[in-house]
Amino acid sequence: MFRALADPTRRQILEDLRAGELAAGEIGARFSISAPSISRHLGVLKGAGLVTERRDGNRILYSLVEERLATSVGRFLSAVCPEQIVLRHTKWRPGAQQEGS
Amino acid sequence: MFRALADPTRRQILEDLRAGELAAGEIGARFSISAPSISRHLGVLKGAGLVTERRDGNRILYSLVEERLATSVGRFLSAVCPEQIVLRHTKWRPGAQQEGS
DNA sequence: TAGCTACTTAGCCAAGATGCTAAATATGAC
């Protein structure tokens, strides 16, 4: 998870996906790196569960999994600086009994 | 910043420092890797501004910079999934006018 | 000064990350 966030290109992709789903090509057009490199970044994000993909004819549309990000990162933040952060709209909350990932 | 969080040993160090400042040796004792490796991890965390060091006689005590973590990570989370997170007790808040890092 | 402890710096190596080009795959249109 955090390794997926370590790369600035991948963080930018996540921010771009905030506006809604995008095709791989549309994402790639925003960067000056090759399509295969973008494809690999998307694969890393998908592997981390941060995005999902859906085929639409010729294209593959990617979209953000917001809760995955908020839950994982939020859990860590809550373990390190709980006074400074509050999560909303997630199943998991700091201090609550928990199960699952 | 995020690169510093990418390594699980460094994340654990941050969690350990949550309880209060610790000497480099005390931190190292909690892991099964060599002292030089721990020293480098601490250097990375210090470079990212996530910890500060202070000499105490023979030892060097490290402590967490909570706000640095909450602000940086929180800002990113707020850019990607603002509905799911709220920051407290930091100078910067999502949506507010901002200055500085 | 010497000697001890605590920690960092230097240098090496294996593994992983990230970029590229070329080739493969998948879909849609003809």
Add this chain to the structure above:
DNA sequence: GTCATATTTAGCATCTTGGCTAAGTAGCTA
């Protein structure tokens, strides 16, 4: 089937990361 478009996979080069050992630096005690 063939062509064009969209995307991924394969293979390679290079840089970075994270571990180690050995050596250096800093402070304390005597």
